[in-house]
Amino acid sequence: MPIDTSHYWMPFTANRQFKARPRLMKAAAGMYYTAEDGRQILDGTAGLWCVNAGHAHPKITEQIIAQVQTLDFAPPFQMGHAKAFEAATALAHMAPEGLNRVFFCNSGSEAVDTALKMALAYHRMRGDGLRTKLIGRERGYHGVGFGGIAVGGIAGNRKHFGPSISAVDHLRHPLDISRNAFSRGLPLHGAELADEFEQRLLALHDPTTVAALIVEPVQGSTGVIIPPKGYLEKLRTICDKYGILLIFDEVITGFGRLGSAFAADYFGVIPDLICCAKGLTNAAAPMGAVIAKQSIHDVFMQSAPENGIEFYHGYTYSGHPLACAAAIATMQVYHDEKLFERAASMSAAFEQAAHQLKGLPHVKDIRNLGLVCGIELEPLAGKPTARAYEVFERCFWEKNLLIRTTGDIIAISPPLIINHEQIGTLFSTLAEVIQSIK
Numbered sequence: 001m002p003i004d005t006s007h008y009w010m011p012f013t014a015n016r017q018f019k020a021r022p023r024l025m026k027a028a029a030g031m032y033y034t035a036e037d038g039r040q041i042l043d044g045t046a047g048l049w050c051v052n053a054g055h056a057h058p059k060i061t062e063q064i065i066a067q068v069q070t071l072d073f074a075p076p077f078q079m080g081h082a083k084a085f086e087a088a089t090a091l092a093h094m095a096p097e098g099l100n101r102v103f104f105c106n107s108g109s110e111a112v113d114t115a116l117k118m119a120l121a122y123h124r125m126r127g128d129g130l131r132t133k134l135i136g137r138e139r140g141y142h143g144v145g146f147g148g149i150a151v152g153g154i155a156g157n158r159k160h161f162g163p164s165i166s167a168v169d170h171l172r173h174p175l176d177i178s179r180n181a182f183s184r185g186l187p188l189h190g191a192e193l194a195d196e197f198e199q200r201l202l203a204l205h206d207p208t209t210v211a212a213l214i215v216e217p218v219q220g221s222t223g224v225i226i227p228p229k230g231y232l233e234k235l236r237t238i239c240d241k242y243g244i245l246l247i248f249d250e251v252i253t254g255f256g257r258l259g260s261a262f263a264a265d266y267f268g269v270i271p272d273l274i275c276c277a278k279g280l281t282n283a284a285a286p287m288g289a290v291i292a293k294q295s296i297h298d299v300f301m302q303s304a305p306e307n308g309i310e311f312y313h314g315y316t317y318s319g320h321p322l323a324c325a326a327a328i329a330t331m332q333v334y335h336d337e338k339l340f341e342r343a344a345s346m347s348a349a350f351e352q353a354a355h356q357l358k359g360l361p362h363v364k365d366i367r368n369l370g371l372v373c374g375i376e377l378e379p380l381a382g383k384p385t386a387r388a389y390e391v392f393e394r395c396f397w398e399k400n401l402l403i404r405t406t407g408d409i410i411a412i413s414p415p416l417i418i419n420h421e422q423i424g425t426l427f428s429t430l431a432e433v434i435q436s437i438k
């Protein structure tokens with residue numbers, strides 16, 4: 001019987017187009033999905049940048065099953081359960097030095113809104129309540145909450161939803177194809193773009209009114225924008241100079257994508273707050289988290305009235321037992337299978353294979369870091385997004401490969417378990433498809 005697709009209003013999907021020819025998955029294991037029609041589909045996107053340890057990892061699924069049979073739920077407000085503390089401890093140990101206080105939520109969007117609220121409340125609790133402004137970046141994606149879309153820099157995600165939060169401003173994004181096209185790893189040009197934070201935005205707003213700057217260390221969703229060498233370091237220095245909190249949104253870069261636990265480790269730039277989600281549970285259960293510097297957490301503990309709630313924020317499913325079981329098992333798998341080291345060791349082969357596509361028709365840039373790469377195509381005249389979408393469809397229907405596109409950019413971010421042969425297949429398939437389109 002054909003599936004009735006009419007009732008499900010799909011997220012970030014062209015519903016009418018999708019429902020005319022649904023792309024459905026019915027199973028997944030390791031590097032592959034099984035499509036509804038039985039085809040094995042190579043996963044070039046780790047689901048949605050999240051299944052870093054590969055699909056249906058038995059050590060993760062068995063812990064989730066055991067957990068639901070033991071404790072399905074415990075209220076997270078004024079009550080607790082051991083797994084939430086255990087998951088927080090494991091995450092604190094994985095996080096950069098000094099970031100060791102963990103607040104759980106259910107998604108990247110919630111992690112971002114939590115971190116923004118934490119930053120605002122932190123300044124207020126320190127008696128610096130004038131710091132109410134938040135700075136984000138053009139082409140930033142910070143999820144879909146009102147906080148996230150305000151600091152985010154994607155017009156399409158904001159324009160239908162009214163004025164949202166007004167005390168925000170945005171830095172320029174650092175993508176500069178004119179100087180950095182076909183960079184391998186960090187682009188060489190553009191660190192000076194960080195100076196705009198101090199020279200334009202802080203000069204305009206008065207630095208004493210700014211609470212936090214939020215950036216993705218590598219911008220993922222808007223097409224893999226890799227920071228120029230020295231750029232993030234400059235942002236850190238400026239934040240320090242003016243007492244502004246630096247938030248890294250590591251929803252994509254966390255858990256091995258760059259070959260280290262967090263991008264903060266990769267760049268050696270340590271933020272005050274890290275937002276994470278996705279790879280935290282290998283996507284086997286929804287979960288997000290904010291990892292805070294202990295000094296931020298301590299301000300809350302020291303400033304709130306005795307026996308009073310310190311942070312008026314939380315979710316029914318904060319630290320959900322199933323998500324905690326998944327997170328503990330996932331972090332153990334990352335450790336035992338040395339998946340972050342593996343990602344680092346595969347990144348040279350991945351880069352080499354990706355850059356083989358240079359010179360193909362329509363390819364105007366290739367950029368990569370760790371196990372993520374963006375391939376930017378020249379848009380079809382008058383039909384932006386159509387060219388990359390055609391590549392996506394052909395890969396799925398004709399070549400059994402799942403890729404992701406945003407605008408005319410193809411984003412590749414496979415599970416960290418990918419092997420050399422699969423890297424070869426992925427990029428040679430992509431090359432074949434790009435060559436075949438108009």
Ligand SMILES: Cc1ncc(COP(=O)(O)O)c(C=O)c1O
Binds near residue numbers: 106110251
């Ligand atoms: C950097 C970043 N932040 C936040 C989010 C939002 O996460 P979620 O979809 O889990 O709410 C995403 C999702 O892709 C993301 O890439």
